[in-house]
Amino acid sequence: MNTQFEHIFINGEWRKGSSEKTIKNINPYTEEEILTIQSANEDDLNEAYEQAKQAQKSWGKELPQIKRGVLEKLVQVMNENKDFILEWLIKEAGSTAMKAEAEFQAAMNIVKEASTYPYRIEGSILPSQTPGKENRVYRDPLGVIGVISPWNFPFHLAIRSIASAIGTGNSVVVKPSTDTPVTGGLIFASLFEEAGLPKGVLNVVVGRGSEIGDAIVAHPVPRLISFTGSTEVGRHIGELAGKGLKKTALELGGNNVFIVLEDANLDQAVESALFGKFYHQGQICMATNRIFVQEDIYDQFADKFIQGVNKLQAGDPKEKSTHIGPLINRSQVDRILEDIDKTVQQGAEVRTGGEASGNLLQPTVLTGVRNNMPLAENEIFGPVAILIPFKDEEDVLSMANEFPYGLSGAVHSGSLERGVQLARKVETGMIHVNDQPVNDEAHMPFGGEKDSGLGRFNGHWVLEEFTTVKWVSVQHEKRDYGPFSNL
Known part of the structure; x- marks a missing residue:
């Protein structure tokens, strides 16, 4: 397997980027440099898009069994290199061993689902209002898709778009986050290269946002931009794409709710909340942001929850006993600590945690939080839990739907029907009853409402997102054009 990760990858060739700038790849736990990459510039990006455009012409026409065969081979290559992939997820993304394993399996499910797409590209024949006419609808690839991948679940969230695009006959140019250039981009160049993907179908450009961030969206070649990241950046991407009349698939920020009704199974709710909040240090778009607990059981839930949090181990992500690894960089730690301080100043209480060492932030719980405090209003994206009391369902719905986000969520109730009815009233793209918000299945629609994104991934x-349709009508019999006929 090729490991020239200090290079970029264009048209099947590993080469140095043309920018004068470099990107240092840093281990977030040890804060040591892993490698240095020569950045790509706009010339590299332009070549990547042009090569992708040429390669797609033949790839889009390729037989379905050939497309499927490449993706099936990718499954084999991923399994053969599993330990290598997990090692990179731990040292580059700060993944715990548990999270790295789960991310690998999620990515594998995506590839297996995508391998079915070449045989699922369906057209249709529809009736016509015109005598002797047949209406046909053909479904075709869009062409070239630009993918901007994130740093939190880089392997899974990058392959979600890459494999789906390739399986539907498109070619791809990937710009990974500069925090995870390997697991969010370059590693796929190696994996697909070994799987036999034709040159030019997948290209990876590692570059700074200041140099190629806007250009990857505004370039005239791509017809869809797939982005996973913050709402602020997603909105900017949407504006740039709109100017070029491009499609977008945007999975953006969340302020996800976890609602515990007074009839809930308390132990089950606590265990679920621990996972939904602290899995991968809370650095997940779907992670629980606000835990709402009905007043009658608030203190009891808080005590049990804090007991569970105090058992979580924070430390080296390589150790299998570690629950909480490092945040991706120090700026994320400082941002969260600032919001903790502001929230405490407004009357909340830190019940456990609240301390940081390097990029490692101790699992933290605050009680006495109100919905208008900084930690409630902002997406935390870290190992900090806030508990907010509520009176009744009307009260919690008002708070849950107050902010302009709607990605995921959870409702716990002893009555499944009560839980479902409340869940349907929460304005979100996904929500789970008697579970936690971090769910992703390769065959289920993944995406958000409001400021949490546009479009749906998976299945x-x-x-629908990565293809387009063309109406072709066929006039089998001579048509009567009225006064224009027989002139």
């Missing part, structure tokens, strides 16, 4: 929903 047949991504076929």
